[in-house]
Amino acid sequence: MSDERIAYRTCPLCEAGCGLEISVKGSTIGRIRGDMDDVFSHGFICPKGSTLKQLHEDPDRLRKPHIKRNGVHVEVEWDEAWAEVAGRLQDVIERHGRDAVGVYLGNPGAHSLSAMLYNRTLLQGLGTHNRFSASTVDQLPKQVAAGYMFGTGVSVAVPDLDRTDYLMILGANPYASNGSVCTAPDFPGRIEAIRARGGKVVVVDPRRTRTVEEADQWIAIRPATDALFLMAIVNVLFAENLVKIQDHIAVLLNGLDDVREVSREFTPERVAEATGLEAEVIRQVARELSAAKTAAVYGRIGTTTTEFGTTASWLVDVVNTLTGNLDAVGGVMFTKPALGGPTTRGTSGKGGGFRIGRGGGKTKVKGYPEVMGEYPAAAMAEEITDAGDVGIKALVTVAGNPILSTPHSRQLDDAFEKLELMISVDLYLNETTRHADVIFPVPSQLQRDHYDVLLLQFAIRNVANYSLPVLDLDEGQPDEWEILAKLGMIAQGLGPDADPHLADDLAIEGLVRNSIGDPSSPIHGRHADEIIDLLNADGRRGPARMLDFMLQTGPYGAGFGSNIGGASLQLLLDNPHGVDFGALEPRLPDALRTRTGMIELAPEALIADVPRLLDSIDEFTKNRLVLVGRRHLKTNNSWMHNIQVLVKGNVRCSLQMHTDDAKSLDLLGQSGDEIFVSVTSRVGSVVVPVEITDDIRPGVVSLPHGWGHDYAGTKMHVAESLSGVNSNILSDHEAMDPLSGTSVLNGIPVSIARIG
Numbered sequence: 001m002s003d004e005r006i007a008y009r010t011c012p013l014c015e016a017g018c019g020l021e022i023s024v025k026g027s028t029i030g031r032i033r034g035d036m037d038d039v040f041s042h043g044f045i046c047p048k049g050s051t052l053k054q055l056h057e058d059p060d061r062l063r064k065p066h067i068k069r070n071g072v073h074v075e076v077e078w079d080e081a082w083a084e085v086a087g088r089l090q091d092v093i094e095r096h097g098r099d100a101v102g103v104y105l106g107n108p109g110a111h112s113l114s115a116m117l118y119n120r121t122l123l124q125g126l127g128t129h130n131r132f133s134a135s136t137v138d139q140l141p142k143q144v145a146a147g148y149m150f151g152t153g154v155s156v157a158v159p160d161l162d163r164t165d166y167l168m169i170l171g172a173n174p175y176a177s178n179g180s181v182c183t184a185p186d187f188p189g190r191i192e193a194i195r196a197r198g199g200k201v202v203v204v205d206p207r208r209t210r211t212v213e214e215a216d217q218w219i220a221i222r223p224a225t226d227a228l229f230l231m232a233i234v235n236v237l238f239a240e241n242l243v244k245i246q247d248h249i250a251v252l253l254n255g256l257d258d259v260r261e262v263s264r265e266f267t268p269e270r271v272a273e274a275t276g277l278e279a280e281v282i283r284q285v286a287r288e289l290s291a292a293k294t295a296a297v298y299g300r301i302g303t304t305t306t307e308f309g310t311t312a313s314w315l316v317d318v319v320n321t322l323t324g325n326l327d328a329v330g331g332v333m334f335t336k337p338a339l340g341g342p343t344t345r346g347t348s349g350k351g352g353g354f355r356i357g358r359g360g361g362k363t364k365v366k367g368y369p370e371v372m373g374e375y376p377a378a379a380m381a382e383e384i385t386d387a388g389d390v391g392i393k394a395l396v397t398v399a400g401n402p403i404l405s406t407p408h409s410r411q412l413d414d415a416f417e418k419l420e421l422m423i424s425v426d427l428y429l430n431e432t433t434r435h436a437d438v439i440f441p442v443p444s445q446l447q448r449d450h451y452d453v454l455l456l457q458f459a460i461r462n463v464a465n466y467s468l469p470v471l472d473l474d475e476g477q478p479d480e481w482e483i484l485a486k487l488g489m490i491a492q493g494l495g496p497d498a499d500p501h502l503a504d505d506l507a508i509e510g511l512v513r514n515s516i517g518d519p520s521s522p523i524h525g526r527h528a529d530e531i532i533d534l535l536n537a538d539g540r541r542g543p544a545r546m547l548d549f550m551l552q553t554g555p556y557g558a559g560f561g562s563n564i565g566g567a568s569l570q571l572l573l574d575n576p577h578g579v580d581f582g583a584l585e586p587r588l589p590d591a592l593r594t595r596t597g598m599i600e601l602a603p604e605a606l607i608a609d610v611p612r613l614l615d616s617i618d619e620f621t622k623n624r625l626v627l628v629g630r631r632h633l634k635t636n637n638s639w640m641h642n643i644q645v646l647v648k649g650n651v652r653c654s655l656q657m658h659t660d661d662a663k664s665l666d667l668l669g670q671s672g673d674e675i676f677v678s679v680t681s682r683v684g685s686v687v688v689p690v691e692i693t694d695d696i697r698p699g700v701v702s703l704p705h706g707w708g709h710d711y712a713g714t715k716m717h718v719a720e721s722l723s724g725v726n727s728n729i730l731s732d733h734e735a736m737d738p739l740s741g742t743s744v745l746n747g748i749p750v751s752i753a754r755i756g
Contacts, residue, residue: 008035008576009467011049012111012445014636015455016178018045018185019577020052022446022470029053029446029470039578040463041185046178047634047646052446054643056471060715061427062441063474073429073439073713078476082486082496085438088421090493092394101491102130102380102392106400107138107637113543114442114480115399116453118488121503122398125488129361130383130392131374136742137406138301139181141309144371144740147354148603149317150334151593152342153372154457157317157332158182159296160584161190161460164330165199166292168285170226170316171302171746175210176633180300183452183459188214200292202285204229205302206628207656207702208695219285220697222276223628224306224747225620226299227613229275229282230315231266236286237322238263244290244324252589255602259318262602262610274620276697289323294330296320302628305746310739311613314606321601326588333584334591337457338464338567339547340554343591345520351593356739364390368741376741377406378733381415394421396487399442403431404638404708407731407743408683413711425483428639429715431708431726440487442480446470451547451572462556462581466547466572481542504542508535508549515553522552522559534560544569556581605739625661627679627748629705629727638706641719653724654691655679656702657752662692665752676755679703681748684729687755701750703727 007022019038023030032053034045055061065081066073076084092100103126109115123131135143143153150157159167161184172180174187184190191201191214201215204226212218221229237243238260245253268279275282289295297319303312317326325331334343342351361370363379364387375383380402384392395416403409403416416422416435424436433439442448450467473479478486478500485500512531515521523531535545548569552558558566565571571579594600634646641647655677662668667690669675675690679701688703696702708726709719728745735744 007468007470009470010450010452010465011045011052012450013048013052013640014046014111014178015180015183016046016185016187017041017183017452017455017459017465018049019465020045020049022052024470027471029056035577037577038465039580040459040461040465044186044189048636048640051643051645054645056444056446058642060642060717061444062429062439063477065441066429066439068437078478079496081438081440082490085423085487086490086496088437089394089423089491092421093491096393098127099129099390100393101126101128102132102383102395103128104377104380104395104397104400104402105131105133106398106402107134107405108399110454111452112399112480113449113451113453113547114484117543117546118481118484119398121507122396122484122488122491125491126396127491129370132377132380133374134377134400134405135372135374136377136740137305137745138742139304140371140742141304141737141740142181142299142313144310144356145313145317145606148605149314149600150591151351151353153354154341155334155343155591155593156181156458157320157326157334158458158460159298160294160330160333161187161296162193162583164194164294164296166288166295167191167194167199168202168204168289168295168297169211170204170297170299171304172298172300173205173209173211173631175214176631177636181458182298183455191215200288206697206700207630219277219281222274222620222697223302223626223700224308224744225271225275226303226306227308227312227315228266228271228617228620229277230312230319231263231613232268232271232282233286233289233319234259234263234315234322235266236268236283237290237319240287242286242290243322245321246324246326246328248586248588249321249326249599252592252599253321254596254598254600258602258607262607265614271617274617289319294328295323295325296330296332302746304742305744307735307737307744307747308613308616309737309742311606311609314603318601321599327586329586334587335457335459335584336462336555336587337459338462338554338556338581339453339456339550341457342593343587344555345518346593347520349589349592350597351595353593353595371741376736376743377402378408378736378741378743380406381408381412381733384415385418393419394423395419396423396425397432397436398425398484401430401432401638403711404706404726404728407728407735407745408733409708409726409728410684411733423487425487428642430639431711431714434711434713440483442483443473443477444471447473448480449543461583463578464551464567464572464581465578466569468573479542501541508532508546511546511549522557522562526560531560540569609739623699624749625752626700627681627727627730627750628700628702628746630656630702631705635706641706641709641722642716644718647718647722652691653688653704653707653722655688656691656693656696658696658698658700659692659694660698661701662690665754667754668692678753678755679730680751680753681730681732683732686725686727686729688725701752
């Protein structure tokens, strides 16, 4: 008998959530291709998904814990690593208190079922307010704006790509990174389908990206001026009587007149020089958005990682609202995720609203307020070095590489050297974990079960996919959830022998008891012991048991027998290609969770920021070079640079520059010459080869994200051989969007000089 089999799973490497078909023989992975029967991706796969085999087999991937001894990391057994952490972590907490410990949660955690469900157990065990994550170098402004407008940080309206007639994309390149805060497998194919059915695609970006090449119109905006562009569109919509608001939205709107008033001074002519756009282009876009049968405006990282990230994110949905496309088929809509969430639980149409600085939470040094439970990643270094006795003395990182992904990297690198203790949960000995005293490796992606807990909150269809582990755990290897839960228990003082299954039992009991006490829950009023017995009947533990509970109590849930055939883990196991609960449908007012039960079109915090936006116009008109980032389809994150198949070919870390700028700086050499330049910002300088191209607007240069693999003490041999430069040496830790604490990674003023 052959031991060959086919396994199905969702790819965990980006936000697209594509289904994979994996050939397995024994414990060896064979071919990986797109799952043609997946209900969401229908066989689409990008180059990253097929490399899960190489990632699993990567000899640099850590399989055992490592402890730093005499400055060198050595492999140890699990018991020794747990004992090391138990003694040293408890010592720091006893001497300095729980807020002496900081936590950094990295981007891969958003793609991990275990991390999404058990990071909370770790955070509760540590009991610290000093929480940081990749959110403040990424999407947080979108969540803050959505929170103010609609009530929660996950109340993000996503473009209805499959039914829209007009799509405007700002600061995103889906051909390189698919969707983001918009889960949509084969985003490129969906763009092409818009044009094939007679629709129009407009891309607003300072670079001529692959997405631009497939669009109908490229608007080459000056970096970081998206909020000015959008406010001018709002101005035109009011001035030319182009506002058309749906009836069911009109009765829910607060602040329409306030928005009209603050937009008056932002005429297309007033913002033209600052944005680098002709006034008539802005008017044309406003008219087309209003005239289109259906339209959607979608903004991503190019709009959020700027000093007006939250304002731009707010204005995206202001424009969607004023053109009649909020909560409308073919416009922007709210997902109803199978696991439920803040927009499905509690009182329909009303809630506690959104606020920052809860409990008076602020950083010690600069007083940055708490936003969605965390502080700005850019403040992490100074909270270690400049806060004195109340500063961070120990740090826990989970699946993160902030040395390469957060601002002023050299400052952070120096700060990490001053920690008394650092603990990392990670696959690799990388630029960040090289500082760790103890590293706990998690299983590979093929050894874990998977469900996109967070990302399906923003999906363009209501779908659900669960993936069993493809391969068994290595002998003695704890699962990721067990590592996180045990670290939390050790932080509570329960010692190195703490059993993570006890924490798991307490977590599921807490979920059950909260749900039976919630009048909106399908199991309201039932007995906790009954529900727990039903959950335990199949012997499931960890993420699978918790996931089953969330599915059964979600909006399509089986309700533990009250809705036969409804969503449950068993339903997903019976349907390995996923379950499609249908296209998005209008959800307002039910999905609102604002205090007023209204759409807050003019939140006080956003209106108060408009004068700062107006004052910025003169600053943006200055003639200077500014730096933006970029991504490549095969290497979205720093750890993907260690997969040989992903970095071969045309992937390179170079500074893209327009021909006109190269001429003015005397950088045009003979054909075939490689010219190097120094790029200098307020906080740092790097040396990098120049790539001269007309696919970027004059006055703008671009470096890719996630490179700089030249730090001593790492173990990523492929990445080291193509090290590139770390673009975040140039980003300024003091430059951030004040409304969300998100770092400015696009539009950084730089100077350039030829080397040699």
